[in-house]
Structure formats: structure tokens, C-alpha cells
Amino acid sequence: MDCLVINCVGAHAFGGGFGSAKMEDTTARDDACREYESSLEDLTFNSKPHINMLTILAEENISFAKDIVGIIEAQISKLKPHRRTFYNKVLRVFPSLKSP
Numbered sequence: 036m037d038c039l040v041i042n043c044v045g046a047h048a049f050g051g052g053f054g055s056a057k058m059e060d061t062t063a064r065d066d067a068c069r070e071y072e073s074s075l076e077d078l079t080f081n082s083k084p085h086i087n088m089l090t091i092l093a094e095e096n097i098s099f100a101k102d103i104v105g106i107i108e109a110q111i112s113k114l115k116p117h118r119r120t121f122y123n124k125v126l127r128v129f130p131s132l133k134s135p
Contacts, residue, residue: 067096072106081120090128100129 071092078085093103107125 064099064102067099068102068106071096071103072110075106075110086124090124093125093128104129 071089074085074089074092078089093100096103104125
């Protein structure tokens, strides 16, 4: 996954300083969010393998958990009430993300 490679490369490898590291973090977050959002939009029916893949993708990008939860919440707001079971699974995986 591209975003993991970007996270593993230090700013010094590019001859950059603190600003380069910050740009890499932003790029990694954007890449992770774009990939998660795209995969989530492909979930059009209750598919355990697809949901498991989304769960793994979220776990691999745990540092961007709040961004991923925002993507999930935006997608859920588009769904009919009977299709909100995915949200419940996410909250079981990331219980600390429940809204107060």
C-alpha cells in the first residue's frame, strides 16, 4: 500500500526537513482516506469479505482513525436505517470512537 511506504520513508531520505515530513504525513493521510473511501463506496451489499477488508484497511491506518470514522459516518448518513449494521461493526472494532 502506497501510504505505508510513504510513512516508512524519513524526511532525510529526500533531503527535506520538518516541512517535508509534515507534507508526507498529509499525503499519507490523503492516500489512506481516498483508498478507504473508494473501497467503502464499493460496498453495495452485505459482504463479509469486503467488510473484513475494510476493517483490515482501517486497522492498517489506525493513525488516521478519526478521518476514517468521518468517511464512514458520511457514508452512513447516505444509507437507509436498515443498512447501518456496518457502522455497528466499526464501533466494535474501534470502541473509543463512539460519539459522547
